[in-house]
Amino acid sequence: MANVGIVIISHSEKVANGVKDILEQAVGQVTVEAAGGQGDGEIGTSLEKIQGAIEKVHSAQGTIVFYDLGSAKMNAEIAIEMLELENVQLAEAPVLEGAYLAAVESSMGRPLEKIVNALEKEFK
Amino acid sequence: MANVGIVIISHSEKVANGVKDILEQAVGQVTVEAAGGQGDGEIGTSLEKIQGAIEKVHSAQGTIVFYDLGSAKMNAEIAIEMLELENVQLAEAPVLEGAYLAAVESSMGRPLEKIVNALEKEFK
Amino acid sequence: MAFTVEQALNWLTKSNEKIQENKDYLSELDQAIGDGDHGINMARGFDEVVKKLDGNDYKQVADVWKDAAMTLMSKVGGASGPLFGTAFLKMSMAAKGGEAVSYDAFIKALEDGGAGIKQRGKATEGEKTMVDVWSPVVKQLKEAKDFDAGLIRDSSKSAMEATKDIIATKGRAAYLKERSKGHLDPGSVSSYYIFQALSDCIEGEV
Amino acid sequence: MAFTVEQALNWLTKSNEKIQENKDYLSELDQAIGDGDHGINMARGFDEVVKKLDGNDYKQVADVWKDAAMTLMSKVGGASGPLFGTAFLKMSMAAKGGEAVSYDAFIKALEDGGAGIKQRGKATEGEKTMVDVWSPVVKQLKEAKDFDAGLIRDSSKSAMEATKDIIATKGRAAYLKERSKGHLDPGSVSSYYIFQALSDCIEGEV
Numbered sequence: 001m002a003n004v005g006i007v008i009i010s011h012s013e014k015v016a017n018g019v020k021d022i023l024e025q026a027v028g029q030v031t032v033e034a035a036g037g038q039g040d041g042e043i044g045t046s047l048e049k050i051q052g053a054i055e056k057v058h059s060a061q062g063t064i065v066f067y068d069l070g071s072a073k074m075n076a077e078i079a080i081e082m083l084e085l086e087n088v089q090l091a092e093a094p095v096l097e098g099a100y101l102a103a104v105e106s107s108m109g110r111p112l113e114k115i116v117n118a119l120e121k122e123f124k
Numbered sequence: 125m126a127n128v129g130i131v132i133i134s135h136s137e138k139v140a141n142g143v144k145d146i147l148e149q150a151v152g153q154v155t156v157e158a159a160g161g162q163g164d165g166e167i168g169t170s171l172e173k174i175q176g177a178i179e180k181v182h183s184a185q186g187t188i189v190f191y192d193l194g195s196a197k198m199n200a201e202i203a204i205e206m207l208e209l210e211n212v213q214l215a216e217a218p219v220l221e222g223a224y225l226a227a228v229e230s231s232m233g234r235p236l237e238k239i240v241n242a243l244e245k246e247f248k
Numbered sequence: 249m250a251f252t253v254e255q256a257l258n259w260l261t262k263s264n265e266k267i268q269e270n271k272d273y274l275s276e277l278d279q280a281i282g283d284g285d286h287g288i289n290m291a292r293g294f295d296e297v298v299k300k301l302d303g304n305d306y307k308q309v310a311d312v313w314k315d316a317a318m319t320l321m322s323k324v325g326g327a328s329g330p331l332f333g334t335a336f337l338k339m340s341m342a343a344k345g346g347e348a349v350s351y352d353a354f355i356k357a358l359e360d361g362g363a364g365i366k367q368r369g370k371a372t373e374g375e376k377t378m379v380d381v382w383s384p385v386v387k388q389l390k391e392a393k394d395f396d397a398g399l400i401r402d403s404s405k406s407a408m409e410a411t412k413d414i415i416a417t418k419g420r421a422a423y424l425k426e427r428s429k430g431h432l433d434p435g436s437v438s439s440y441y442i443f444q445a446l447s448d449c450i451e452g453e454v
Numbered sequence: 455m456a457f458t459v460e461q462a463l464n465w466l467t468k469s470n471e472k473i474q475e476n477k478d479y480l481s482e483l484d485q486a487i488g489d490g491d492h493g494i495n496m497a498r499g500f501d502e503v504v505k506k507l508d509g510n511d512y513k514q515v516a517d518v519w520k521d522a523a524m525t526l527m528s529k530v531g532g533a534s535g536p537l538f539g540t541a542f543l544k545m546s547m548a549a550k551g552g553e554a555v556s557y558d559a560f561i562k563a564l565e566d567g568g569a570g571i572k573q574r575g576k577a578t579e580g581e582k583t584m585v586d587v588w589s590p591v592v593k594q595l596k597e598a599k600d601f602d603a604g605l606i607r608d609s610s611k612s613a614m615e616a617t618k619d620i621i622a623t624k625g626r627a628a629y630l631k632e633r634s635k636g637h638l639d640p641g642s643v644s645s646y647y648i649f650q651a652l653s654d655c656i657e658g659e660v
């Protein structure tokens with residue numbers, strides 16, 4: 001049985017990839033994809049990258065999506081709406097700190113809903 | 125007159141550099157240095173890198189230091205103690221989101237104390 | 249008059265022209281209260297829109313808008329991408345079915361587009377965003393009976409200018425709080441260009 | 455007996471040996487409740503310590519500990535770096551002045567070292583960290599009159615083993631909450647090796 005997938009959206013490709021590196025180093029069994037920067041590597045976000053990342057990590061266990069700044073959120077929402085997948089949740093938590101917590105919880109096999117609760121408890 | 129300096133400590137070199145990229149892209153006049161990863165680029169933090177970054181951005185206006193995960197905090201504290209500089213503050217805020225807010229405030233010429241207050245208001 | 253596929257294509261082509269001409273100005277505006285990329289974002293996005301539309305044989309206005317929407321969403325990179333993208337997507341959904349679009353249907357589409365921006369941005373009037381152009385323009389056009397180039401031109405211009413005095417509470421400019429006052433909102437200025445382009449391509453055709 | 459510069463060097467050399475031998479085991483322990491790098495971190499740090507000390511002509515125990523402290527702080531990379539670094543730094547400060555260190559002064563130094571870890575880590579006993587080795591060992595050694603290899607060995611071993619049943623509330627393992635139970639704390643195991651090394655280099659010399 002797969003674990004809950006994690007997607008990291010950042011305006012910076014380096015940040016998204018680096019957060020993925022941290023999660024993979026720190027947490028063994030974690031399914032994480034990075035969607036950072038615009039297509040050309042400039043600062044910004046890319047709908048295609050976000051959709052691709054979600055599709056890559058998504059399973060029946062669901063997916064949790066982290067974003068860094070306001071405008072990334074809008075692209076994340078559009079991506080989620082367009083993919084029409086069940087159980088894809090946008091997290092309202094700091095991108096690195098939130099994703100770290102979620103990765104640990106996911107690696108323990110926690111369900112999506114429980115991870116979202118844990119994030120709310122920690123970051124609200 | 126210089127603005128308040130900003131230091132980004134992350135376990136990942138990519139994250140620290142990428143946050144710096146975001147701040148520089150988004151905020152014109154900002155003095156920011158990255159201190160990411162261990163010396164060898166592995167996941168971790170480096171006291172030397174942190175000290176070097178603080179020294180590079182520090183001015184009479186002071187410096188605000190962001191870190192990502194618990195163990196980076198200890199190295200940040202040691203660096204700050206060892207440098208024995210006035211007005212170096214460790215921020216208790218998410219590394220990317222906090223640094224973004226601080227960068228905007230700093231670019232407006234806000235003093236250290238006001239920036240720390242703004243961070244507390246936003247992230248507590 | 250009804251709004252035709254040709255006019256829909258013309259509108260986007262003219263929008264692109266104005267945006268390319270004013271690319272630097274839009275970025276300068278964004279430099280003052282944002283991250284300085286609005287001109288670059290819009291120029292890239294609209295250039296791609298025109299490329300995407302070029303050579304395609306569209307049967308419906310709705311299809312033109314849909315392709316514009318998808319391109320803006322995926323190519324702009326900044327907040328204005330999902331926002332203008334959502335606007336054109338909602339307009340496309342409202343206009344679906346007919347070849348050309350009657351004035352009433354056009355206004356309904358614009359209204360849905362403006363509502364889409366508000367919903368996507370979680371913004372309302374008075375927050376110093378493009379909503380402050382879209383909402384008043386839609387409101388004034390609703391009172392007219394037919395396409396009126398002058399009304400589109402004037403209503404969008406005054407709405408755009410009025411964004412100067414607003415304190416931003418949404419988007420990046422909100423970080424600046426009171427300091428955002430005294431500057432035009434970049435997304436409102438690009439919205440103004442889009443409405444000017446609409447006005448231009450209606451002018452003399454009514 | 456007094457603790458000499460030679461013993462101080464010997465202690466760190468033997469600590470390094472044990473850590474290198476058990477590098478993989480320490481990382482495995484950290485894999486279970488942390489990020490799996492504790493063996494790598496400690497092996498790198500202590501290797502550098504030994505390199506740093508090598509060939510230097512030390513006059514005081516305090517100077518040996520100071521160099522060890524600075525090296526651990528800057529080379530380990532993980533949480534254990536600032537923690538062990540702080541411990542040795544506080545020990546160095548406590549031992550300053552004399553060439554060799556009397557038992558009382560040694561215990562005072564260890565006590566300060568343990569307090570330094572608590573302060574730096576904002577941790578106390580029972581949180582499943584290296585504090586759970588340092589505190590009980592210091593406490594038991596305080597009750598002895600002189601260096602006692604057996605006491606150091608036994609007290610550190612039982613303290614290390616007792617970390618298995620604790621639920622972590624500090625460090626990375628705290629993210630696991632109840633799931634951290636049933637695993638030894640990696641930093642406590644490496645602390646145990648350090649105390650075993652101390653015991654070895656005291657053995658037969660009293």
Ligand SMILES: Nc1ncnc2c1ncn2[C@@H]1O[C@H](COP(=O)(O)OP(=O)(O)O)[C@@H](O)[C@H]1O
Nearest residue numbers: 071286289326327328369371377378419434435
């Ligand atoms: N939440 C929002 N709701 C409505 N419009 C917004 C919102 N956030 C930003 N905008 C609009 O987007 C414009 C900025 O676009 P752009 O510079 O391309 O994006 P970014 O801020 O991501 O760099 C603003 O001038 C404003 O008109």
Ligand SMILES: Nc1ncnc2c1ncn2[C@@H]1O[C@H](COP(=O)(O)OP(=O)(O)O)[C@@H](O)[C@H]1O
Nearest residue numbers: 195492495532533534575577583584625640641
């Ligand atoms: N706040 C703390 N206080 C005391 N000891 C701690 C604290 N955080 C971690 N430790 C100790 O550090 C050990 C982990 O070290 P290490 O794996 O090298 O660092 P990291 O967790 O940064 O990868 C833990 O097993 C624990 O003994």
Ligand SMILES: [Mg+2]
Nearest residue numbers: 282283285286
């Ligand atoms: Mg911008």
Ligand SMILES: [Mg+2]
Nearest residue numbers: 044283285326
């Ligand atoms: Mg931008």
Ligand SMILES: [Mg+2]
Nearest residue numbers: 488489491492
């Ligand atoms: Mg570790």
Ligand SMILES: [Mg+2]
Nearest residue numbers: 489491532533
């Ligand atoms: Mg580590």
